[in-house]
Amino acid sequence: MSDAPLEDEAPAAVPLTEPADGVPQVIATEDGLRRMAAAFAAGTGPIAADAERASGFRYGQATYLAQFKRAGAGIALVDTAALPDLSVLNDAFGDAEWVFHAASQDLPGMHDLGLSPASVFDTELAARLLGWPKVGLAAVVERELGLALAKEHSAQDWSTRPLPHDWLVYAALDVEVLLELREAMLGHLEEAGKLEWARQEFEAVRLAPPPPPRVDPWRRTSGSHQLRDQRGLAVVRALWEERDRVAQQRDTSPGRILRDAAIVAAAQAKPTSLAALLQVREWQSRGTKRAAPRWYPVIEKALRLPDSKLPAKRGPRGDGPPQPRMWKDKRPEAAARLEAAKPRMAELAERIGMPIENVLQPDAMRRACWEHRGGGEDEIRALLASRDARQWQIDLTAPMLAEAFVEAAEASATDAATADPA
Secondary structure, X not given: OOOOOOOOOOOOOEEEOOOOOOOOOEEOOHHHHHHHHHHHHHOEEEEEEEEEEOOOOOOOOOEEEEEEEEXXXXXXXXXXXXXXXXXXXXXXXXXXXXXXXXHHHHHHHHHHOOOOOOEEEEHHHHHHHOOOOOOOHHHHHHHHHXXXXXXXOOOOOOOOOOOOHHHHHHHHHHHHOHHHHHHHHHHHHHHHXXXXXXXXXXXXXXXXXXXXXXXXXXXXXXXXXXXXXXXXXXXXXXXXXXXXXXXXXXXXXXXXHOOHHHHXXXXXXXXXXXXXXXXXXXXXXXXXXXXXXXXXXXXXXXXXXXXHHXXXXXXXXXXXXXXXXXXXXXXXXXXXXXXXXXXXXXXHHHHHOOOHHHHOOHHHHHHXXXXXXXOHHHHHHHHHHHOOOOHHHHHHHHHHHHHHHHHHHHHHHHHHHHHOOO
16 A cells, blocks of 8 residues: 555645744843844834733733744843833834734733734734634744644743743744735635635724723633622632732632632532531541631631621623513513524625624624614614724625614514414
């Protein structure tokens, strides 16, 4: 039997083990930052950018290493723990386009460092708009460039100092081929007629404001949905808030202070003594058991709260519509509009080769169905715009939704006439 590969088999990806020009020294001084700024100001073309955090190790989402690359300047790795203000780079970068993979993840950290790109190209978003099934950086690089990126250091504690050499190799490789990848994907977007859509998406990501503070963030404790009583929820709230205070004070991930599973288990058990708490399975590991004496008073205080101080069983509802499963009882005409719109939206997504959530944000479609008052396509366009839908999305979906809503209204009228022929 021949060992030759079949014609339809993709060639094996070539491992990318180190940047072509090697791994540069990490920049950790103001003098080094000024030299980098001068080199990048003299460079040409877009700027590849990436950031490494210490999620799961440190409190918050601070950036601990920032990576950049530009033609004529090469790669720069910046220790942002030593240099938390990189605003000097804004003048050096000028109005150059920044190239990210998943810009929404890295831009908040860049803003915290004093950096504000003039324009953005997002290779992950581009892959979504092109309908590619895998949009992670390694998958996109392999598909487009035939190169294999190792991702074994993606979840490391990037606050570690000094950073190991193999981690720096990984960080440098994250920007090594981004500029080449951008050029290739730009061509695909042009060929697919989606370049203008992409530009609108990239600009929306660049200008996105920070999310507002969460109301009752403790309600996101994993497993707390199992609790049905207010007293148990009070225990979750008390432990979560104390854990968050300690984690912020120690600059440590809250989950490393006390696991969610232990919080929920205590809320379910409602122990009336320290000894009872230590009988709970999730409190019997060595570290949690040792810390139990400092957590039990928090539990005890929550258990003694007067009823008037207990949290509500449900958190405050946002300004959006209720869950769609409730629409038939609350607003049947909206339920009919949603049912008419769903298959049309799915057909549109399939026709243009894109995930349905990228064709139109699910929240925008649900709100349009819920809030529509019979004003036709113009009203739908206004509703979608009010939910931050991009112009290309509005132009593509508003006519379709208008047709679906008319269809739903006519079907409802027919049903009513059939039910009451008089």
